[in-house]
Amino acid sequence: MEFTIARSDLVRELGLLQGVVEKRTTIPILSNVLVEASGEKITLTATDLELGIRCSCPAKVKKAGSGTIPAKRLLDYVRLLPEAEISVKVGDNHWANITCGRSRTRIAGMSRDSYPELPASTDKVADLPVGLLSSMIQQTIFAISNEESRFTLNGALMLLKGDGLVMVATDGHRLAMTERALETEGIAGGFRALIPRKAMGEILKLSGEAGSDTAIGFSATDNHLFFQIGERLLISRKLTGNFPDYERVLPKEHPHAVTLAKDELKAAIERVAQFSDERSHAVRVQVSAGELKIHSSLSETGESEDSIGATYDGPNVEIGFNAVYVLDFLKACGESNVAFHFKDAASAGEMRPAGEEVNFIYRYVIMPMRI
Secondary structure (H helix, E strand, O other): OEEEEEHHHHHHHHHHHOOOOOOOOOOHHHHEEEEEEEOOEEEEEEEOOOEEEEEEEEOEEEEOEEEEEEHHHHHHHHHOOOOOEEEEEEOOOOEEEEEEOOEEEEEEOEOHHHOOOOOOOOOEEEEEEHHHHHHHHHOOHHHOOOOOOOHHHOEEEEEEEOOEEEEEEEOOOEEEEEEEEOOOOOOOOOEEEEEEHHHHHHHHHHHHHOOOOOEEEEEEOOOEEEEEEOOEEEEEEOOOOOOOOHHHHOOOOOOEEEEEEHHHHHHHHHHHHHHOOOOOOEEEEEEEOOEEEEEEEEOOOEEEEEEEEOOOOOOOEEEEEEHHHHHHHHHHOOOOEEEEEEOOOOOOEEEEEEOOOOOOEEEEEEOOEOO
């Protein structure tokens, strides 16, 4: 195999693969990137057996072929080269010879024969606008559980309906649900799948490199999910198991609600949270006529209180919340105002974006804390 490629193209594509390349593995070849040259392009593939990415870029191919090269070492070296064309030649002994100007380097590779084959995709299920899917991931990914034992909660539920797309994530203490209108043909009975957190992060990374008008071609088999994002393909193993019935968790109604300026609320919580417990991050939220107060205290450090003016004339209510959970929502919400819905100190609170311009559903339910 022998080809010439622009340094910038190679650095960009290798950078997108790094999140998938296995860094601590008992299977050494998974630390390598598979390079295949044919026609007028090269194709790069990386996998950790749970997730795989295949991308391509233009190249001048002098001799078609394939080989595997250590992914991190290759990227670290190529990044240091000047902006010029790079010549890559992989011989029968699997060593990669890299030439750029006066720089010459040899890197030991491995045989392509032992590199795992990625599963083949099937017929496309739907086209998902890249901006819409990225936004929905950003609004839910932070609510995914970090506990590996809770396997079905280590990802988000994606539910495709004939007229919309729903994404839900929960860790048992909070739940984020967003729904957008989306016309999808050929999905009469709906389609649901659990997407692992790592796959969601890679979708965000690949979407950032795609144009805003790009459509993500989504397809699936019994065990895998496929996301075609421009010239790049992300393949993820499905999470198995039953996701909780999220509709039962969503409160049917709240007797009280207050609308607040998002940035003002976020700043107040960030200040007060400096004096919350490092493990629980607990803060008190007190709602009374005309204002909302946030308070926290540590006996050995100090205490802090902030108040925000609010239009509210209901009963006084005090609820404890994890400040980090509230801030996660405020950072993900793109609107300038948020609505806080609540009942009492023992019931879950709910936050939503507020304003006439909101044309989608985004609900964030947080369980209360005893303080």
